[in-house]
Amino acid sequence: MSGGSNFERGEWNLLLAGEAGQGLQVVEALLSEAFRQEGYCVFSGQEFMSRIRGGSNSTLLRIGSGPVRAWSDRTDLAIVFDGKALSRLEKRLQAETLILGDGLQKAGRGRILDVPLRRLAQEAGGALFVNSVGAGILWGIFGGRPEVLDNAVRASFSGKEAALVEKNLAAAGSGLEAGRKLKDSGRVSLALAGPAAVGEGLHLSGTEAIALGAMAGGCNFVFSYPMSPATGIVTFLARHGHDSGILVEQAEDEIGAANMVLGAWYAGARGMAATSGGGFALMSETISLSAMTETPMVVVLAQRPGPATGLPTRTEQGDLQLALGAGHGEFPRVLLAPGNPEQGFALARESFDLADSCQVPVILLADQYLLDSHFDLIAPLRTEAPPQAAIVETTAGYRRYLLTPSGISPRGVPGWGEGLIGVDSDEHDESGHITEDLELRIKMVDKRLRKFGSLAEKAIPAEWLGPEGASHLAVCWGSTLEIVREALACLGRQDLAALHFSQVFPLPEASRQQLERAKCPILVEGNATGQFGVLLTQHWGVRWRHRLLKYNGLPFSVEEVASGLRRILQGEGA
Amino acid sequence: MMGKNPFDLEVEDIAWCPGCGNFGILAALKQSLAELGLAPTEVVLVSGIGQAAKLPHYLAAHFFNGLHGRALPVATAIKAANPALTVVAESGDGDMYGEGGNHFLHAIRRNPDLAHIVHNNMVYGLTKGQASPTSSRGFQTPLQVRGVASEPLNPLTLALSLRASFVARAFAGDIPRTVEILKQAIRHKGYALVDILQPCVTFNRVNTFGWFRKMTYYLEGHDVTDPEAAYRRASESDRLPLGVFFAAAGRATFEGSTGLYEEHTTPLFRRPVDAARLGALIETFRRAP
Numbered sequence: 001m002s003g004g005s006n007f008e009r010g011e012w013n014l015l016l017a018g019e020a021g022q023g024l025q026v027v028e029a030l031l032s033e034a035f036r037q038e039g040y041c042v043f044s045g046q047e048f049m050s051r052i053r054g055g056s057n058s059t060l061l062r063i064g065s066g067p068v069r070a071w072s073d074r075t076d077l078a079i080v081f082d083g084k085a086l087s088r089l090e091k092r093l094q095a096e097t098l099i100l101g102d103g104l105q106k107a108g109r110g111r112i113l114d115v116p117l118r119r120l121a122q123e124a125g126g127a128l129f130v131n132s133v134g135a136g137i138l139w140g141i142f143g144g145r146p147e148v149l150d151n152a153v154r155a156s157f158s159g160k161e162a163a164l165v166e167k168n169l170a171a172a173g174s175g176l177e178a179g180r181k182l183k184d185s186g187r188v189s190l191a192l193a194g195p196a197a198v199g200e201g202l203h204l205s206g207t208e209a210i211a212l213g214a215m216a217g218g219c220n221f222v223f224s225y226p227m228s229p230a231t232g233i234v235t236f237l238a239r240h241g242h243d244s245g246i247l248v249e250q251a252e253d254e255i256g257a258a259n260m261v262l263g264a265w266y267a268g269a270r271g272m273a274a275t276s277g278g279g280f281a282l283m284s285e286t287i288s289l290s291a292m293t294e295t296p297m298v299v300v301l302a303q304r305p306g307p308a309t310g311l312p313t314r315t316e317q318g319d320l321q322l323a324l325g326a327g328h329g330e331f332p333r334v335l336l337a338p339g340n341p342e343q344g345f346a347l348a349r350e351s352f353d354l355a356d357s358c359q360v361p362v363i364l365l366a367d368q369y370l371l372d373s374h375f376d377l378i379a380p381l382r383t384e385a386p387p388q389a390a391i392v393e394t395t396a397g398y399r400r401y402l403l404t405p406s407g408i409s410p411r412g413v414p415g416w417g418e419g420l421i422g423v424d425s426d427e428h429d430e431s432g433h434i435t436e437d438l439e440l441r442i443k444m445v446d447k448r449l450r451k452f453g454s455l456a457e458k459a460i461p462a463e464w465l466g467p468e469g470a471s472h473l474a475v476c477w478g479s480t481l482e483i484v485r486e487a488l489a490c491l492g493r494q495d496l497a498a499l500h501f502s503q504v505f506p507l508p509e510a511s512r513q514q515l516e517r518a519k520c521p522i523l524v525e526g527n528a529t530g531q532f533g534v535l536l537t538q539h540w541g542v543r544w545r546h547r548l549l550k551y552n553g554l555p556f557s558v559e560e561v562a563s564g565l566r567r568i569l570q571g572e573g574a
Numbered sequence: 575m576m577g578k579n580p581f582d583l584e585v586e587d588i589a590w591c592p593g594c595g596n597f598g599i600l601a602a603l604k605q606s607l608a609e610l611g612l613a614p615t616e617v618v619l620v621s622g623i624g625q626a627a628k629l630p631h632y633l634a635a636h637f638f639n640g641l642h643g644r645a646l647p648v649a650t651a652i653k654a655a656n657p658a659l660t661v662v663a664e665s666g667d668g669d670m671y672g673e674g675g676n677h678f679l680h681a682i683r684r685n686p687d688l689a690h691i692v693h694n695n696m697v698y699g700l701t702k703g704q705a706s707p708t709s710s711r712g713f714q715t716p717l718q719v720r721g722v723a724s725e726p727l728n729p730l731t732l733a734l735s736l737r738a739s740f741v742a743r744a745f746a747g748d749i750p751r752t753v754e755i756l757k758q759a760i761r762h763k764g765y766a767l768v769d770i771l772q773p774c775v776t777f778n779r780v781n782t783f784g785w786f787r788k789m790t791y792y793l794e795g796h797d798v799t800d801p802e803a804a805y806r807r808a809s810e811s812d813r814l815p816l817g818v819f820f821a822a823a824g825r826a827t828f829e830g831s832t833g834l835y836e837e838h839t840t841p842l843f844r845r846p847v848d849a850a851r852l853g854a855l856i857e858t859f860r861r862a863p
Contacts, residue, residue, distance in 0.1 A: 270842075
């Protein structure tokens with residue numbers, strides 16, 4: 001992957017590296033704000049260790065004149081706050097990478113440029129201020145306006161005591177001077193082509209997008225147990241939801257959380273839980289209860305690498321099979337998998353109406369990469385249409401499980417109407433009472449399974465990326481969308497396209513032909529066994545020619561996908 | 575109680591053994607709800623799994639008969655989503671103290687306004703006679719062949735140690751006194767535990783009706799506002815006291831502490847999304863012009 005073409009496109013990849021506790025997130029937020037103020041597009045993503053202090057973490061910050069919305073392994077400029085980080089980052093440094101740091105030892109690739117991070121931080125008040133110094137240096141090298149940096153510092157530290165803000169301003173200011181000198185010396189450049197107005201001007205993480213989408217979907221009840229990388233969704237709703245009438249409570253465990261969510265839906269509220277694989281596994285029995293009682297349920301499954309505790313702070317698309325199979329017995333469910341914040345918002349919102357109208361569990365599959373990355377939005381977030389509640393007022397003699405052609409019975413709630421709402425985890429009759437009538441058992445199983453019909457009508461088609469009729473087709477789902485999109489753009493070939501699924505179950509039949517027409521289907525998936533590929537083979541008989549899989553805990557990079565696809569195409573003689 | 579009880583339900587086939595203590599609890603609960611002037615449409619029964627958990631099928635009310643051990647989280651959520659409903663969580667000792675033990679602890683801490691009725695027969699009935707968390711040491715079963723080795727759980731002292739806002743014990747063989755205790759529990763504003771001693775006529779040949787009659791007595795002259803006295807009386811094991819051990823008035827309830835019902839008690843399902851507020855929140859993520 002050559003960096004040259006990207007330089008001309010007016011795009012820089014910055015890598016910030018340091019220990020936990022050195023404030024990388026502050027630099028990320030501060031520079032994101034400053035570059036966005038100047039009209040540039042910003043993407044940022046993090047990889048970090050599961051610890052509170054120390055270790056070695058890094059943040060990728062991509063600045064572009066046009067849209068930049070995906071993880072990249074190319075590093076133009078790295079700033080290293082802690083020398084130990086260098087060896088861990090080796091694979092993400094290239095020969096042309098410029099590494100800024102304080103007394104760094106030359107190890108592998110890249111050119112080192114000494115910057116007085118520690119001295120300037122001490123002058124500003126202590127080692128604590130090294131992050132603001134670093135942000136200032138980068139802003140100085142870019143040649144940004146000082147007042148924009150100052151505003152970004154103030155925004156990032158809003159609510160903090162005045163003395164602290166002043167010291168950070170001073171630190172950023174001295175960094176800015178140092179950066180300018182470097183720029184003027186001609187030893188380093190961050191020159192960017194002029195900004196193009198990109199999209200919506202909204203800048204959101206996957207976490208924020210999904211939480212806002214839930215709010216738009218009428219979510220008013222959140223019970224959850226903290227677990228990375230899902231916790232941010234719950235804390236966002238706790239912080240912003242109260243004024244909007246959203247109840248947020250920390251449950252004693254994930255089993256309690258899931259059952260509380262069902263209790264809320266039963267009483268007419270719209271409940272959601274957010275968890276990761278381990279917590280979701282604990283919710284399995286309740287997923288089954290949702291199906292049997294035909295009580296809607298929405299769960300965000302924020303994936304991270306397993307099995308068991310795995311790599312708690314990292315990313316993987318490894319829980320698709322878990323979500324597909326969770327819960328004993330046979331029943332319909334929906335699995336949605338957003339590829340970017342726009343889809344995160346839309347699908348989180350849609351989850352609630354879908355769960356309500358079809359009375360099924362809806363599982364939203366996200367992952368650490370999507371949730372912790374920040375994107376500039378290029379499509380608006382639609383909030384005009386209110387959510388569509390599917391509950392009815394009942395009359396005396398109401399039967400909760402009335403047998404209907406669609407399998408969906410009108411859903412009443414206690415407290416509205418004269419009917420009694422009885423639901424049961426045992427097999428039951430139309431009134432919800434326990435039955436061992438085995439003929440009725442068949443009718444009830446068939447009733448529940450008939451809901452697949454309504455779900456098929458509502459299935460979201462996969463998105464086609466690239467030239468129509470391309471012979472080679474990369475197939476992906478969930479958080480890899482923007483990575484694959486950019487990889488295709490880099491390759492710029494007429495014989496290669498991609499198909500991205502944001503609904504992974506039930507499979508959208510409308511997309512089947514597109515996949516079947518492709519001569520050479522290539523699976524691109526962030527796990528070790530190609531779980532979505534297995535699903536497509538099982539349901540549609542897809543025979544994969546190639547599989548591009550990644551499971552080291554980091555997201556795919558644009559460069560990895562591009563070089564992987566190029567290699568495959570070369571091997572095919574294309 | 576004269577006339578027809580609105581909570582009566584015609585049931586063809588009740589799954590309980592003849593002479594089961596559950597019949598007494600069912601009768602007492604129906605009578606309590608009727609005497610409190612409640613309508614079936616105002617009452618939600620939430621249960622788990624086991625013979626006791628089938629009770630909601632035998633009276634007229636809303637019900638959520640969910641998973642083993644999980645009645646309390648469901649009940650807590652129903653009450654929080656619509657505080658106008660009278661919510662009763664009921665099931666057996668295995669369900670509530672064994673499988674659902676963690677929820678028991680945390681429901682007490684949260685203090686939702688619900689009555690928690692536990693049929694305590696000190697044995698597992700539906701799975702045919704294994705030990706429950708409240709079985710006595712030495713109690714022999716097909717599984718605990720050498721007798722139960724663990725200490726029995728005392729639900730009353732456990733609840734009191736967690737500062738439960740209402741703790742009582744009743745006996746299924748005495749319907750009139752059980753009705754009085756249940757009515758207090760249902761009326762109590764906050765979490766109210768009623769542990770009901772109940773003979774299992776099939777699998778527990780030790781703790782029989784006769785045994786309970788001999789081994790129980792009603793508290794008299796006991797101060798229900800004194801937590802230390804309550805703990806002392808609940809610790810008694812020679813003979814088991816019955817009645818209300820503790821009742822704290824004026825404690826904040828879980829749903830009351832959410833802040834959602836301060837201005838009005840409209841249930842969540844009647845509250846629309848505030849699109850303007852959401853729009854304003856989204857705007858905070860927009861780049862300043």
